[in-house]
Amino acid sequence: MTAGRRELTKSQNRQAILVAARQVFADLGFGAATVRDIIRATPLASGTFYNYFKSKEEVYQAIRDEVALTIVPRLQEERANAATAEEFLAASFGAFFEFVVAQQGEVRSDRPEASRLRLDTPEVVAGFGALRADLESAIARGLFPNIDPHFLSAAMAGVAFEISEQMLRRGCGAAPARDFATALFLGGIKALAPPG
Amino acid sequence: MTAGRRELTKSQNRQAILVAARQVFADLGFGAATVRDIIRATPLASGTFYNYFKSKEEVYQAIRDEVALTIVPRLQEERANAATAEEFLAASFGAFFEFVVAQQGEVRSDRPEASRLRLDTPEVVAGFGALRADLESAIARGLFPNIDPHFLSAAMAGVAFEISEQMLRRGCGAAPARDFATALFLGGIKALAPPG
Amino acid sequence: MTAGRRELTKSQNRQAILVAARQVFADLGFGAATVRDIIRATPLASGTFYNYFKSKEEVYQAIRDEVALTIVPRLQEERANAATAEEFLAASFGAFFEFVVAQQGEVRSDRPEASRLRLDTPEVVAGFGALRADLESAIARGLFPNIDPHFLSAAMAGVAFEISEQMLRRGCGAAPARDFATALFLGGIKALAPPG
Amino acid sequence: MTAGRRELTKSQNRQAILVAARQVFADLGFGAATVRDIIRATPLASGTFYNYFKSKEEVYQAIRDEVALTIVPRLQEERANAATAEEFLAASFGAFFEFVVAQQGEVRSDRPEASRLRLDTPEVVAGFGALRADLESAIARGLFPNIDPHFLSAAMAGVAFEISEQMLRRGCGAAPARDFATALFLGGIKALAPPG
DNA sequence: GATGAATGAGAATTCATTCAT
DNA sequence: TATGAATGAATTCTCATTCAT
Numbered sequence: 079m080t081a082g083r084r085e086l087t088k089s090q091n092r093q094a095i096l097v098a099a100r101q102v103f104a105d106l107g108f109g110a111a112t113v114r115d116i117i118r119a120t121p122l123a124s125g126t127f128y129n130y131f132k133s134k135e136e137v138y139q140a141i142r143d144e145v146a147l148t149i150v151p152r153l154q155e156e157r158a159n160a161a162t163a164e165e166f167l168a169a170s171f172g173a174f175f176e177f178v179v180a181q182q183g184e185v186r187s188d189r190p191e192a193s194r195l196r197l198d199t200p201e202v203v204a205g206f207g208a209l210r211a212d213l214e215s216a217i218a219r220g221l222f223p224n225i226d227p228h229f230l231s232a233a234m235a236g237v238a239f240e241i242s243e244q245m246l247r248r249g250c251g252a253a254p255a256r257d258f259a260t261a262l263f264l265g266g267i268k269a270l271a272p273p274g
Numbered sequence: 275m276t277a278g279r280r281e282l283t284k285s286q287n288r289q290a291i292l293v294a295a296r297q298v299f300a301d302l303g304f305g306a307a308t309v310r311d312i313i314r315a316t317p318l319a320s321g322t323f324y325n326y327f328k329s330k331e332e333v334y335q336a337i338r339d340e341v342a343l344t345i346v347p348r349l350q351e352e353r354a355n356a357a358t359a360e361e362f363l364a365a366s367f368g369a370f371f372e373f374v375v376a377q378q379g380e381v382r383s384d385r386p387e388a389s390r391l392r393l394d395t396p397e398v399v400a401g402f403g404a405l406r407a408d409l410e411s412a413i414a415r416g417l418f419p420n421i422d423p424h425f426l427s428a429a430m431a432g433v434a435f436e437i438s439e440q441m442l443r444r445g446c447g448a449a450p451a452r453d454f455a456t457a458l459f460l461g462g463i464k465a466l467a468p469p470g
Numbered sequence: 471m472t473a474g475r476r477e478l479t480k481s482q483n484r485q486a487i488l489v490a491a492r493q494v495f496a497d498l499g500f501g502a503a504t505v506r507d508i509i510r511a512t513p514l515a516s517g518t519f520y521n522y523f524k525s526k527e528e529v530y531q532a533i534r535d536e537v538a539l540t541i542v543p544r545l546q547e548e549r550a551n552a553a554t555a556e557e558f559l560a561a562s563f564g565a566f567f568e569f570v571v572a573q574q575g576e577v578r579s580d581r582p583e584a585s586r587l588r589l590d591t592p593e594v595v596a597g598f599g600a601l602r603a604d605l606e607s608a609i610a611r612g613l614f615p616n617i618d619p620h621f622l623s624a625a626m627a628g629v630a631f632e633i634s635e636q637m638l639r640r641g642c643g644a645a646p647a648r649d650f651a652t653a654l655f656l657g658g659i660k661a662l663a664p665p666g
Numbered sequence: 667m668t669a670g671r672r673e674l675t676k677s678q679n680r681q682a683i684l685v686a687a688r689q690v691f692a693d694l695g696f697g698a699a700t701v702r703d704i705i706r707a708t709p710l711a712s713g714t715f716y717n718y719f720k721s722k723e724e725v726y727q728a729i730r731d732e733v734a735l736t737i738v739p740r741l742q743e744e745r746a747n748a749a750t751a752e753e754f755l756a757a758s759f760g761a762f763f764e765f766v767v768a769q770q771g772e773v774r775s776d777r778p779e780a781s782r783l784r785l786d787t788p789e790v791v792a793g794f795g796a797l798r799a800d801l802e803s804a805i806a807r808g809l810f811p812n813i814d815p816h817f818l819s820a821a822m823a824g825v826a827f828e829i830s831e832q833m834l835r836r837g838c839g840a841a842p843a844r845d846f847a848t849a850l851f852l853g854g855i856k857a858l859a860p861p862g
Numbered sequence: 863g864a865t866g867a868a869t870g871a872g873a874a875t876t877c878a879t880t881c882a883t
Numbered sequence: 884t885a886t887g888a889a890t891g892a893a894t895t896c897t898c899a900t901t902c903a904t
Contacts, residue, residue, distance in 0.1 A: 091885090109306020113878060123886045128879070163463060223467030229454050230466070232440045236432030244428045258425050266461040267359060270426070271419030283867080283903095309895065319869045324896065479882095479888080502697020504873060515890045520875065555855060615859030621846050622858070624832045628824030636820045650817050657854040659751060662818070663811030676863080701899060711865045716900070869901075876894070883886085 099137045157212045171259040175252035178242040206235045295333040353408045367455040371448035374438040491529045533592035549604045563651040567644035570634040687725045745800045759847040763840035766830040794823045
């Protein structure tokens with residue numbers, strides 16, 4: 079029982095560090111974030127950090143791994159099951175925007191670069207690693223015309239990043255953002271024109 | 275004449291710092307970049323940095339100002355003269371990709387986050403400040419349908435960032451990148467399908 | 471118990487810094503003293519200084535506060551209880567010279583200005599802040615004739631500083647210094663003439 | 667003629683540095699004063715400083731020498747000619763207070779230690795070097811009773827320093843200060859009581 | 863000589879990491 | 884294991900001094 083309690087606490091501490099690190103990386107980026115920033119956002123003491131992670135790099139990697147193991151597979155499955163380009167796009171953008179909303183990336187920094195969403199964030203790096211592969215497979219299945227998959231996945235990633243920032247600023251939900259991005263990729267600005 | 279030589283050297287040193295700072299910011303981002311990194315990328319001594327700039331923030335601002343004073347006005351003019359959405363898009367994307375090519379953003383860092391183009395870079399922040407205003411004006415002129423300009427400019431920025439990274443990796447020129455992005459915004463994936 | 475030991479060590483380190491700072495300020499004065507000088511006079515590492523004080527100014531202030539809270543009240547009480555001018559003077563000078571002896575201000579520097587007692591020392595600034603007020607009160611009680619209290623307190627301070635330096639050089643105790651200063655203020659050079 | 671002009675300029679520059687250095691030393695003390703502070707208080711360029719003085723120490727020494735060669739001899743002569751203790755004291759204090767007034771030591775610093783007159787100033791160090799010797803001679807001549815000359819000269823120096831600060835704050839001339847100090851040394855607080 | 867930019871040693875400060883408790 | 888103070892290397896910045904013009 080004591081062991082159980084301990085295990086629980088251990089797990090909770092590790093989780094607390096991961097949550098704090100996500101917030102701090104989103105806020106400051108990997109480069110500017112310090113271990114102190116992370117631990118300050120936690121009820122723990124500085125030394126405790128090193129009971130769970132060897133370094134800042136390791137937390138970064140751990141977040142990346144976590145995302146890669148939980149969110150990415152779900153997303154890959156949805157994409158694999160997509161019957162149309164629209165489903166593929168809506169699933170991809172929808173998952174990303176919902177993830178961003180869930181993270182509640184409250185940007186509060188006053189640094190000059192903080193005016194835009196941080197890309198040097200573990201989730202983001204992990205999250206889009208699989209996109210191109212999925213896109214290639216979708217092209218092979220005939221969901222998409224034969225477009226350069228590097229450029230297309232890059233464009234999707236860019237739209238996702240920037241639109242998500244707008245979404246947070248505006249406080250709107252994930253749905254409008256998803257619909258906008260999906261329509262843009264399906265039909266360009268014509269498809270975005272208001273009906274009528 | 276003596277003064278002339280001195281002025282020249284002075285100007286050259288300032289320029290050397292600016293060039294080095296651009297490279298370092300592109301490499302590491304604002305947060306992770308250090309003044310030492312900048313000065314190390316220069317033949318100058320450490321103290322010399324402070325003859326020209328008070329801090330890292332100040333170089334950042336100086337680059338931003340320079341970009342805002344040189345590139346942005348040209349871009350704004352081209353956009354103002356655009357007769358069609360295609361011209362507007364091609365001018366915007368073309369200018370950005372050519373700028374990126376000119377900067378030769380040789381990504382060489384080994385830090386985990388460096389795998390993607392840095393957005394917290396002075397040029398980028400400055401460069402897209404004016405886009406939304408130009409877009410609103412273009413919508414008013416009837417070049418674009420009545421699309422949410424926040425979302426649309428965000429999408430353009432995102433595509434520009436990410437495509438430019440691909441462009442650099444692939445070593446292709448600015449033209450293919452510009453054409454891809456323009457076509458995407460004009461007609462979506464259908465417009466991107468290879469002819470035939 | 472664990473906490474007790476830690477607290478002790480913490481307190482000891484803070485004390486070590488304060489002691490070293492006193493010595494360094496006495497040696498070099500506030501202006502020339504560096505944080506490095508202080509920490510070098512200590513077995514601690516450079517970063518440890520900043521666990522206790524934010525800056526040189528803050529140690530200075532801390533010493534001043536300490537003096538103001540311990541020595542000054544005792545001195546004020548003795549002065550308030552003085553029944554004669556002689557008691558007032560002897561208490562003031564006696565306290566100061568004893569304080570200086572206790573500090574063991576071993577002047578050892580080789581800088582040109584170090585040949586005289588440093589006045590820009592936190593103890594000294596704090597110590598004489600209250601003198602004039604006490605003097606005014608003593609004049610009101612009739613202990614002193616109606617002398618300009620600004621000049622009189624200034625003169626007392628000056629004599630205290632300079633005599634204390636002589637005292638240290640000569641290695642004599644506080645008593646002769648106190649007697650000399652008291653006699654000087656009571657009756658001038660006549661009162662200082664050796665008996666007979 | 668050209669040579670004459672140059673000589674003049676040379677002399678003027680040297681003088682400008684000396685004047686500026688006096689002010690800066692009085693303001694900040696030797697330790698905190700920087701060569702930049704001195705040169706900033708001058709119309710000259712930084713490099714020019716080193717055409718006249720090898721270092722900060724050397725200006726300090728130069729001021730000391732100048733004082734020792736001009737003011738001290740006059741003072742020594744006056745003291746040697748003094749027929750009474752009062753003349754000796756009045757000459758000593760009078761000379762010092764007039765010197766301080768002439769220097770116009772406008773204290774304007776905001777540093778914690780700046781609230782009192784700087785003693786680590788070349789003039790002060792030089793000026794009181796000769797006092798004790800003169801005092802010993804005066805005792806030998808019978809002007810003063812047989813008082814410990816170390817203590818007595820220290821007391822005179824201290825009173826001179828501190829009273830001069832009061833004098834400057836109050837904006838009164840040198841005469842009241844001289845009279846106060848002289849009376850104090852002649853007869854103590856009794857001699858300072860207002861007549862009647 | 864005069865100038866003022868360049869230099870680089872050194873001072874102030876931060877921060878990842880260690881370690882005694 | 885948790886703690887948080889200590890550590891010292893790395894960073895930012897200052898300043899005496901040099902040197903090309």
